[in-house]
Amino acid sequence: MLAKLRRFVRSSAANVLHYSGAADSWRLLRQRALHKDEVCVFGLHRVLTNAERSLSNSLDGMVVTEATFARLLEYLQGEFRVVSFEALFAEERQIDRSKPRCLLTFDDGWKDTYTRAYPWLKKFGMPAIVFLATGAIESRRGFWVEELRRLWRMPEARGQLKSDLRRLAGQRGDELGELEQAVEWLKHMPTATRDSFLAQLIPQELKNAEPDPVDCMLSWNEVLEMSRAGIDMGAHTVTHPLLTFENFDTVERELRVSKSVVEEKTGKSVPALAYPNGDWNEDVRRCAEQVGYRCAFTTRPGWFERREDPYTIRRILLHEGNVTDRHGDFSPAMLSLTLAGRV
Numbered sequence: 001m002l003a004k005l006r007r008f009v010r011s012s013a014a015n016v017l018h019y020s021g022a023a024d025s026w027r028l029l030r031q032r033a034l035h036k037d038e039v040c041v042f043g044l045h046r047v048l049t050n051a052e053r054s055l056s057n058s059l060d061g062m063v064v065t066e067a068t069f070a071r072l073l074e075y076l077q078g079e080f081r082v083v084s085f086e087a088l089f090a091e092e093r094q095i096d097r098s099k100p101r102c103l104l105t106f107d108d109g110w111k112d113t114y115t116r117a118y119p120w121l122k123k124f125g126m127p128a129i130v131f132l133a134t135g136a137i138e139s140r141r142g143f144w145v146e147e148l149r150r151l152w153r154m155p156e157a158r159g160q161l162k163s164d165l166r167r168l169a170g171q172r173g174d175e176l177g178e179l180e181q182a183v184e185w186l187k188h189m190p191t192a193t194r195d196s197f198l199a200q201l202i203p204q205e206l207k208n209a210e211p212d213p214v215d216c217m218l219s220w221n222e223v224l225e226m227s228r229a230g231i232d233m234g235a236h237t238v239t240h241p242l243l244t245f246e247n248f249d250t251v252e253r254e255l256r257v258s259k260s261v262v263e264e265k266t267g268k269s270v271p272a273l274a275y276p277n278g279d280w281n282e283d284v285r286r287c288a289e290q291v292g293y294r295c296a297f298t299t300r301p302g303w304f305e306r307r308e309d310p311y312t313i314r315r316i317l318l319h320e321g322n323v324t325d326r327h328g329d330f331s332p333a334m335l336s337l338t339l340a341g342r343v
């Protein structure tokens with residue numbers, strides 16, 4: 001009994017420390033953000049119901065549940081001013097110093113941006129910007145990562161997949177025991193090389209099989225409806241390559257074509273780009289500027305200050321694991337720790 005009580009006291013103390021630490025972080029961040037006029041740019045990918053989440057083949061780091069998303073917006077409404085993309089660069093003569101500012105961004109163009117996130121954005125009257133990988137719009141399947149995970153989840157196929165990965169990766173083969181490691185390895189290579197590997201890894205029958213309906217992309221009609229309702233649309237290349245592995249002509253084409261396609265479809269100018277996987281280098285950055293973007297978003301963690309380079313805007317990526325507590329409920333304390341870069 002006594003031991004039980006002791007354990008209870010200890011875990012409560014840990015909780016108090018955890019939460020007071022989070023509260024301190026939040027106070028400091030808040031002060032700094034208001035003082036330096038920083039904006040917190042949140043990066044999201046997918047918003048899914050619990051049922052959809054269990055069917056989806058997207059990696060956990062891409063997903064927040066709909067319940068968490070709703071609680072997150074409720075919290076942001078109280079603690080932040082959720083601003084539109086335009087406000088990121090607007091000169092504010094009289095800056096409202098009561099709350100820090102944040103911007104909501106969604107990458108890729110998943111259908112759930114329309115079916116799950118958009119209704120909540122409307123309900124709270126919040127702006128956002130969606131970065132579209134234009135070649136994937138209207139697609140009924142996700143990206144190669146979802147295909148790979150689908151295969152990985154099949155008990156009868158996993159053994160073969162692992163041995164194929166080991167063979168293809170050569171010396172690095174032994175490091176690829178987990179799916180996440182295999183994905184990281186396959187991400188960091190030119191598209192042509194990856195495609196030739198994927199052709200050997202993913203059987204043709206699977207590519208032809210009926211895709212999981214939950215991992216669908218937006219349609220242009222859905223893009224248009226959101227755009228007309230004031231949700232900003234940005235570009236996220238055409239085929240979602242890691243730009244740092246591609247030659248200049250490919251980078252230029254990916255950046256230029258995606259921009260013009262979104263402009264043509266929405267009838268609005270597209271000043272913003274999100275680099276796939278957040279990856280950029282000096283050449284890619286320069287190309288974004290030359291193609292006519294006004295700014296570009298990375299996944300380098302941190303808050304954006306207006307005086308910083310607009311082509312390397314930092315973001316805080318949110319997913320279920322870094323905004324919920326151990327019971328799976330949205331936790332302001334966890335969000336504060338994530339904002340402070342401690343999770």
Ligand SMILES: [Zn+2]
Pocket residue numbers: 107108236240276277
């Ligand atoms: Zn992406």
